[in-house]
Amino acid sequence: MVKKEHWKTDPDPHDFPAAGDYLSLTLGRTEAQAVVRRLKAATLTRRMAKDLLRASGLPLLAADDHEVLRDLKKVRKGELLSPVLLVRGDLQHDVPLTIADGYHRVCASYHIDEDATIPCRLAEGPTG
Numbered sequence: 001m002v003k004k005e006h007w008k009t010d011p012d013p014h015d016f017p018a019a020g021d022y023l024s025l026t027l028g029r030t031e032a033q034a035v036v037r038r039l040k041a042a043t044l045t046r047r048m049a050k051d052l053l054r055a056s057g058l059p060l061l062a063a064d065d066h067e068v069l070r071d072l073k074k075v076r077k078g079e080l081l082s083p084v085l086l087v088r089g090d091l092q093h094d095v096p097l098t099i100a101d102g103y104h105r106v107c108a109s110y111h112i113d114e115d116a117t118i119p120c121r122l123a124e125g126p127t128g
Contacts, residue, residue, distance in 0.1 A: 005075045005112055007119045009044065011101070012082045016040060019085045019100035026098075031126040038123035039085050039100065046117035047086075049110035055089060055097035061107040071108035081105050083119035090125070098125070 016036050023032035053060055061068050071081060084102025089095045099106060102120075109118050 005109055005116070006078070006080050008080045008082050009119070010083070011085060011121065015082055015085060015101045022100055023087070023098070027126055035087055035100070035123055035126060039087075039121050042121040042123045044083060044119050045122055047120050047122075048115055049106050049118055050114040052084070052086070052097065052099065052106050052118065052120075053110065056099050056103075057096040058099065058103060060110055061104065063108075063111045065104070065107070067104035068107045068111070071105050072111065075108065075112065081108075083121060086120050086122045087125050088122055095125070 016039065019039060020032050020036045023035055027035065063069065063072065074081060082102065082105065084105055085100040086102075087098035087100050089097040102118075106118060109116055
C-alpha cells in the first residue's frame, strides 16, 4: 500500500525549463517564455487530482505507467514530490487546462487518493 504523498513547497528548478519546452510545442517561444515567467511568479495553490484531470481533459495514466510508477515509488520511500505547473484553460473558448509539468505526478496522486489536494502553480495563458 502506498502511503500518503508529501509535497515540496517549491517546484524543482528543472520543472520550469521542462514546462517551457512543453509549452513551446503549442505556443511561440516568446509566449511560452512569458507563461513560464508567470508560473515562476505564481503563488502556490492546491487542487484535487480528479479536478485537474477533468479540467485538462487528459486521461488517468495507469499505475504501472513507467513515470507514474516512478513517482509512486518516490512516495513509498518518503521522498517529496514537486508541485505541478498549470496554465489556466478557458471554458468559454473550449481551451482545457494545460498541465505544463507534472502530469505523471497528478496521476500518481490520483492513484493514492483522488480527493487529495495537490500543490500547484497556476498561471494565465498567453492572452490572460
